[in-house]
Amino acid sequence: METETVIKAVDLTKKFGNFTAVDNISFEVNKGEIFGFLGANGAGKTTAMRMLCGLSKPTSGVANIAGFDVYTETEKIKSHIGYMSQKFSLYEDLTIAENINFFGGIYGLSDKELKEQSNSLIEKLDLSKNANKLVGELPLGWKQKLAFSVAIIHKPSIVFLDEPTGGVDPITRRQFWDMIYDAAESGITIFITTHYMDEAEYCNRVSMMVDGKIAALDSPSNLKEQYGAATMDDVFYYLARQAKRS
C-alpha cells in the first residue's frame, strides 16, 4: 500500500528576535496516522503547530500541509484542516445544533450536507435529546467530544488537536480516543498534543520536542526500547530533563 504524506516539514524554523522558538525541525506524517506531538512547556510545540496550521509564517524552511505550501497557500490549508484546542472549541452560548450549523457553514458545507452531517453527528454522540441545549450546560467531556466532531465535520485531511483531553474524566477520555481511532480509520490524519503519557502510547508515532528541536521521533515501542525505558513517561522525563532553556 502506497503511503501518502500529508504533512511534510523540512528544516522548519521560527525565530522571534534572537530567540529561536522552533529550530530546524524536519518530519513527515502519513495519511491516517495518529501523530503525537509532545514536549515540555516552552519547548516550541505551540509555535510549530501554529506554523503547520498556516497561522504563523515560518522564518525559514519548507512545510507542506495536505499538499499546500505554508507560505503561499494558507487559505487552502485552512479549508483542509480541522483544529480543536482545550481552551477554545465551541460557543458556550449557542446550542449544540447551532454550533454544528455555524462551523459547518464556515467550512462551506451545503445545506443538505449540513443537515445530514448534523443529524448523524447528534445521533452518534447520543445527543438527540439535548440538541437544543446550550453547549455551556454540557459537562466538559461532552463538550470536548462534540468539539472534536465539529472539527472534523468538513472531513479535513488533517485535524490538529491541542491538549483536547485535559481535565476530562477517565471514561470520557477513553471515549474521546475511540473517536480519534474512528477518524483515523476513515483516513483523517491526527496531529495531537497531550500531557497524559498514557495517551502517547495510543499514537502510531510520537515526536518529542526539546528546546525547539525534535529530540526523538518514533513509535512508542521503539522509543521505549531505544531509551531502555518501561513507560513513555520515563522516555519523556529522560528527554525533557535535557532541556537547557527555561
Added chain:
Amino acid sequence: MQDLIVNNVSKSFNKGKVKALVDVSFSVEKGELFGIIGPDGAGKTTLFRILTTLLLADEGMATVNGSDVIIDYKAIRNNVGYMPGKFSLYQDLTVEENLVFFASIFNTTVEENYKLIEDIYVQLEPFKNRRAGKLSGGMKQKLALCCALIHRPAVLFLDEPTTGVDAVSRKEFWEMLKRLKKEGITILVSTPYMDEANLCERIALIQKGEILSIDTPNNITEQYPDKLLAVKSDNMSLLLKDLRKNENVKSAFSFGEYHHISFVDGFKNDPMQSDLFGANNHTNISMKPIAATVEDCFIHLMSKHEVNGN
C-alpha cells in the same frame, strides 16, 4: 489531631440547578498530604473555596486548623496558604516584587521564613528581576508555591497545581511537596491526573460533586473487586472493539500500550486459553495479570455510581 474536618457539605449554583458538591464529608490529619482526585467539573475548586472561606456552603460545616470556616474566617485567613488553580500572581510585577508583596500582605517578610522556601526559591533566583508573566509554566508554579508558603501556613491548599504543566515540572513539584510535608504542614492538593494519586498519603476520589471513595491509594486499589488483565496486540483499536463484543468481558479500557479488561462473575475459563478475541485474527497477542491502578478504580467506581444513580 485533625487539621481539617468537612461534615456533610453541599453547595449548588444557579439556584440549585448545578450541584457542585453533594454531602461531602472527610477529614485530614495534621501534617498529612491529602489528595482530591477528580476530573474538571467534579467540584474540587468549589470545595477548596469553601475551605479557604471564599465561598459559603449551602449546608454542612467545616473547620480548618480548629476554626470554623464561617464564624472564624479571619483566623483561617491568617493560617492557611492557598494556590488557586489559575496562575494568580501579578504578571506585571517581577518575581521578587511578587514575593515581597505577598509576604507583606501576610504580615511577614521574605527573610523571616526564607528557610521554608529556600529550596524552591534558589531555582527562581536567577530570574528574580523577570516579570512573572514572562516565566515558563514550571517556574510560574514554583513562584506561586513560594508566595503561598511565605507566611509558613499551617494548612496549604493547592488547587490543581500541576494542571497544564509538563511531566518534568510535575515530578519536581511533587518532590517539593514531599519536602514540605516534613516541615509538618498539612497539605490538601487536588489534581485531575490519576497517576498523581499514588504520591498522596490518602486520597478522595470525587466525581460530579460526590466522593466516590476515601482511603490510602493502596487500600483503594486493593479494593478493586475484579481480576484485571492487561492485553495487547498489533491492532489495538480493533482489539478493543472485539473485546467489548465478548459477553464474558465486563469492562475493557485502554491504558497506554495495554487494554485493561475484567470479566463478568462466574467466568471460570482461563482467559489465557479462551477465545476472547472474536473472529479477527490478532497477531502478537500478549496478556498478563496486573494490579489495578487508581485510574482503574476511578473508572470502576464511576461506572458503578452512574448505574446506581440512574
Added chain:
Amino acid sequence: MEQLIIFIKKEFKHVFRDNKTLLMLFGLPIAQIILFGFALTNEIKNSKIVVCDYAQDISSIQITERIASSKNFEIKKTIFDKEQIEESFREGDVKLVVVFPANFHKDLNHFNTAQIQVIADASDPNTASTLTSYINNIVRGYQQELNMTSMGSIKIVPEIRMLYNPELKGSTNFVPGVMALVLLLVCVLMTSVSIVKEKEKGTMEILLVSPMNPFTVIIAKAVPYFFLSLVNLTLILLMSIYLLDMPMNGSMVLLYFVSSILILCALSLGLLISNVTETQESAMLITLMGMLLPVIMFSGFMFPLENMPVPLQVISNIVPSKWYYIIVKSIMIKGLGIMSIWKEVLILSLMTSGLLIVSLKNFNIRLQ
C-alpha cells in the same frame, strides 16, 4: 500600615507598566480638552450670511463690503424686508443676518451713534457666538477708521439677538463640563477596572484568603487613583487656562477641594461597579454606558437643563456632575467663594458619602 504602603506601591507599578492604563489616564483628558478646545476655537470660514439693508447708504454699503471681503463670511443675498429674515434662517444654511436700519448713515452723522442688529442662529451656540464676535470686530474696525478721519467720536452699537438659544451657552461653559466628564470617567474606569482585573486574574482570591483587611485593599486601590486624578485635574486646568483661555476668577484651593469630593464620589462609583462585574470588559462597558450618557445629558453643559421636561430635570438632580458643573462654573467664571456655593458643595458631599457607604457595604469579603 506597612501593608498599605506596599500595596499602594504595587498599584503605581501596575499603572506605570501598562501603556493602556497610562493612555487612558492621561491621553483621554488631553484628547477631550483638545477635541472640545479645537471645536470651540476653530475659526469659521465662509459662513453664509444675509444682509438686510433698509439704509442703502454709504456707511451700510461700506460695512457690507468689509463683511463680504472677510474670509469668514460669504454674503448669500441682500434683502430689504425684515419679514424675510425668518425665512432665510429656515432655508438652513444661513447662520446670521445683519440688519441696517433706515437712515443708518444719517444717524451716524447727526447723532454720532447708530445701531445695527445682528441676529444669529444660536442653535449651534459656539458658531453663533464666534460669528457675532467676527461681525463685532468688523464693525469696530470701521468705527475706529471713521473716528480717525473725522473729528467726532462715532459709535456704532450692534444689537445682538440670539435666535433659538437666547442664553448662548458659550465656550467657557464647556470646560467645567469636560472637567466633570473626564474626572468621573477616568476615575471610575480606573478604579473599577483595577479591582475587576484582580478578580479576573485570580489574585483577588489570594488577597481575600490573606489576613489583610478587605478595607485595606480598597484604600490601597483608592489612594493611587485619587492622586493620579488630582494630577489629571491639574493637567486639565493648565490646558483650559493656557490653551482655551478659560478664566480663573475664584479660589484654586476651593476648586481642588471640591474636585477632591467629586473624585471620591467617582472612586465609590468605581468600587460599586467592580462589585457587580466579573470581567474588565463589562466593567468598562458599564462605566461608559452608566457614566458618559448621564454626565453629558444631565450636567447641563451640553443640553440646557431648563429646556428639558420636568421629569428629566428631576433626574438630573441625582447626577453628581451636575452639581460639580455648577460649582466649577461659579468658582472659575464668576469667582464666587464658598459662602455662595455651600449648598451645592453640601449636596455633592452628601451624595459622595452615600455612595461610599453603599459601595463599602457591598464589598464582598468572599467570592460570591
